[in-house]
Amino acid sequence: MNRHDQFLREHEALTRRFFLGLGVAGTAAIVAGTRTAQASELAPELADAIEKLESFLTPPDKFRDVSRGKPLPHSLSEEKRVEVGLTRETWKLEVTSDTEQPARIKKPMTTADGSALDFAGLMQIAETHPVRFAKVMTCLNIGCPLGTGIWEGVPMREIIWRTQPVENLRRVFYYGYHNDDPKQIFRSSLPIGRVLEDTYDLPPVILCYKLNGQFLSPERGGPVRVVVPEAYGFKSIKWLSQIVLTNLAYANDTYIDGNNDVDSPLKTWASTLSVPKEVAVNQPIPVTGYAQVGISGLSKVQIWICPKGTEPANDPNFTTAPWSDAQILPPPKIWGGSLPEDKFPQNTLGFDADGHPKTWPMRLSKAHWAALLPGLQTGEYTLRSRTIDEKGAAQPMPRPFRKSGHAAIEQVSLVVK
Numbered sequence: 001m002n003r004h005d006q007f008l009r010e011h012e013a014l015t016r017r018f019f020l021g022l023g024v025a026g027t028a029a030i031v032a033g034t035r036t037a038q039a040s041e042l043a044p045e046l047a048d049a050i051e052k053l054e055s056f057l058t059p060p061d062k063f064r065d066v067s068r069g070k071p072l073p074h075s076l077s078e079e080k081r082v083e084v085g086l087t088r089e090t091w092k093l094e095v096t097s098d099t100e101q102p103a104r105i106k107k108p109m110t111t112a113d114g115s116a117l118d119f120a121g122l123m124q125i126a127e128t129h130p131v132r133f134a135k136v137m138t139c140l141n142i143g144c145p146l147g148t149g150i151w152e153g154v155p156m157r158e159i160i161w162r163t164q165p166v167e168n169l170r171r172v173f174y175y176g177y178h179n180d181d182p183k184q185i186f187r188s189s190l191p192i193g194r195v196l197e198d199t200y201d202l203p204p205v206i207l208c209y210k211l212n213g214q215f216l217s218p219e220r221g222g223p224v225r226v227v228v229p230e231a232y233g234f235k236s237i238k239w240l241s242q243i244v245l246t247n248l249a250y251a252n253d254t255y256i257d258g259n260n261d262v263d264s265p266l267k268t269w270a271s272t273l274s275v276p277k278e279v280a281v282n283q284p285i286p287v288t289g290y291a292q293v294g295i296s297g298l299s300k301v302q303i304w305i306c307p308k309g310t311e312p313a314n315d316p317n318f319t320t321a322p323w324s325d326a327q328i329l330p331p332p333k334i335w336g337g338s339l340p341e342d343k344f345p346q347n348t349l350g351f352d353a354d355g356h357p358k359t360w361p362m363r364l365s366k367a368h369w370a371a372l373l374p375g376l377q378t379g380e381y382t383l384r385s386r387t388i389d390e391k392g393a394a395q396p397m398p399r400p401f402r403k404s405g406h407a408a409i410e411q412v413s414l415v416v417k
């Protein structure tokens, strides 16, 4: 066999092995219909890149911070934070009726009459109603996620029911400490139904006090923030101090300014993490990445490499390109994120008693993937990755518009020398 034939044979073998050759029944984990790769199926050439992948959970102090406020509420001195209720000892939450479109509630909770909720009161509710779930925090306006965590809190409805609402309650809006400057209010809102009931198997909307098993830091919105499991970051208000019950029938989030689609749940999409910039001719190319697993789940990650500039015309989403399946990695052995003892807290939604995920990939979080591209000839190439969600929609569908969250197909350049 001459060298060229040898290459073709190897190339073909590689192609089959890494793109199509995952068909050995019984060797792969299939959870909830999505096939994840077993360690034994991963090419040895990928070991290095997989080893270097970011941890599944993000240490709380490594989240990217996009907080607003002048000064940033978390940058205030300890003394000032004590004064304005941004410590566990001094925190207070008021729950009142909207003065403009009032909801009828019998027992508003106010600081004036001493009925506001304090942290000890919150911890009392936490004794019987703690909720924990994994979630990726993503800013609608930024492509890349800010971090993934196990968020712990109590359902917001537990507090709302204490106000004894009677009628004319259609929506709830909420905001946090904003330097006592009305211009700095950053408000978000939800239909009351979403708060009272967890539809589509979603975790509840929580008042969150812990991230990855540790009390919420000032940077992450402590002492208490809202976390809305299925939503982009702007719904998860930090330094929470006010919940307002209203008869308003539509969204009044601050994020509406800026042309944002504030009813958009998390999308599913893929990104690369490591791609060699330059590779040698005929050398298999290890690539890794992650997928944000949105409301519609994740069934596949696919990649496609083509010589630069040879993309098909009139097919902006590259639906007719020869995409091949990457391997979705199984749950990690080490979760990271500074989780105490690297163990999930008991009763984390979606995890069994031993701390193993019940399904994988997990909706509303992330999954990592890897692929070994067969060796290529000299030239400039463009590598793309995309997701297919559980309904079969290929990125950027089903919701391609930028102001409902990032979903554009990523492209990365690569040179073979």
Ligand SMILES: Nc1nc2c(c(=O)[nH]1)N[C@H]1C(S)=C(S)[C@@H](COP(=O)(O)O)O[C@H]1N2
Residues within 6 Å of the ligand: 063, 064, 065, 066, 067, 068, 069, 137, 138, 139, 140, 146, 147, 175, 176, 177, 186, 219, 220, 221, 232, 233, 234, 235, 236, 237, 238, 239
């Ligand atoms: N009070 C308050 N809450 C806020 C914000 C803010 O500016 N002020 N920013 C929001 C936005 S736009 C995002 S994307 C998330 C970011 O959360 P993180 O800083 O914990 O990553 O916080 C949200 N909560």
Ligand SMILES: [Mo]
Residues within 6 Å of the ligand: 066, 138, 139, 140, 141, 233, 234
């Ligand atoms: Mo954001």
